[in-house]
Amino acid sequence: MPLHIVVCVKHTPSTIAVDVDSATGQPRTAGLVFAMNPFDEYAVEEAVRIKERNPGSTITALSLGPDADQAVLRDAISRGCDAAFLITGPEVLGSDSYATSRALAAAIRKISEQKPVHLALFGKNTNDGNSGVVGGMVAAWLDWPGVLSVKKIQAIDESAATLWRMMEDGIDVVKVGLPAAVGTVKEINEPRIPSLKGKMAAKKAVIAKWTAADIGLKPEEAGAAGSPSRLARSAPPPPRPAGLRIAGATASEKAEKLVTTLIERKLI
Numbered sequence: 565m566p567l568h569i570v571v572c573v574k575h576t577p578s579t580i581a582v583d584v585d586s587a588t589g590q591p592r593t594a595g596l597v598f599a600m601n602p603f604d605e606y607a608v609e610e611a612v613r614i615k616e617r618n619p620g621s622t623i624t625a626l627s628l629g630p631d632a633d634q635a636v637l638r639d640a641i642s643r644g645c646d647a648a649f650l651i652t653g654p655e656v657l658g659s660d661s662y663a664t665s666r667a668l669a670a671a672i673r674k675i676s677e678q679k680p681v682h683l684a685l686f687g688k689n690t691n692d693g694n695s696g697v698v699g700g701m702v703a704a705w706l707d708w709p710g711v712l713s714v715k716k717i718q719a720i721d722e723s724a725a726t727l728w729r730m731m732e733d734g735i736d737v738v739k740v741g742l743p744a745a746v747g748t749v750k751e752i753n754e755p756r757i758p759s760l761k762g763k764m765a766a767k768k769a770v771i772a773k774w775t776a777a778d779i780g781l782k783p784e785e786a787g788a789a790g791s792p793s794r795l796a797r798s799a800p801p802p803p804r805p806a807g808l809r810i811a812g813a814t815a816s817e818k819a820e821k822l823v824t825t826l827i828e829r830k831l832i
Contacts, residue, residue, distance in 0.1 A: 566620035567618050568679050568680060568682055569611045570626055570683070570685070571624070572604070572698070573600055573637070574627060574628075574687075575601075575629055575632070575633040575635060576691050576692045577593065577596045578597045578599040584798045598635070599639070603750065605643075606753055607748045608623075608625070615644065623644065624647045624648065624675055625648040626649050626672065628650070628656055631773075633652070637650055642758035642763045651775075651779065652773050652775070653775040653776060656775070657787050659790070659791055661693070663788075667781060669701075669705030670779040681743055683745075684702060684744070684746070696747075699712060700747070702745050706743075708744050708745050710744065711744065714746050715730050717746070717752075720742075724739055724742055725746070727740060727746065810822050
């Protein structure tokens, strides 16, 4: 039975080796290559698999960021999404997780006015901010049920979904009413490589753009103005100390020295 799925994606640096400006404490993003947040690839793939199992279903990709972030939405279309919206403009830039989730929820609400949304999918976190809270916060803004750390969508129809949620001590099987927000983990699937046909469709696709005002947000509710938190300073991780090489003429001598070293360092 046809479903309407919104999948939220983010354009992030394709490397974790980001330099930090020592004077400002802010990351240097100039010259970095950006791509779809790796964890969002699993959310997109799961949306496509649901669409394939439910003929007539549609997928809308949604992102927030500068105009250049159209690229991540074209990537989503190349993987099987049908339409895409970008929340953009100077008033939404500088959003923290709170403001981002508020804007995404407002956009989902507007998308749902055009065609009711049954499911909103998110990656478990991003490889830049790594907060992992946006999906749950979107659920709260929409007053929808939210389930995170989902490794399997066992069954889904227009009214409910049965989900496998990863826990520290095992798996919870959860039945949730729709609409709902669901955060996926990488164990859920293996993302496909975009086809040539998909890439061609993405190239021709029209990306709809919305400002904060378009989705009903006031200036003080969006971007840096609507963000209660600020990134005060970033710092690169401290260098790892060099490893210790255990010398010895024989394997038993090396093993004895290793055990002695571990005892001296109170590791055993």
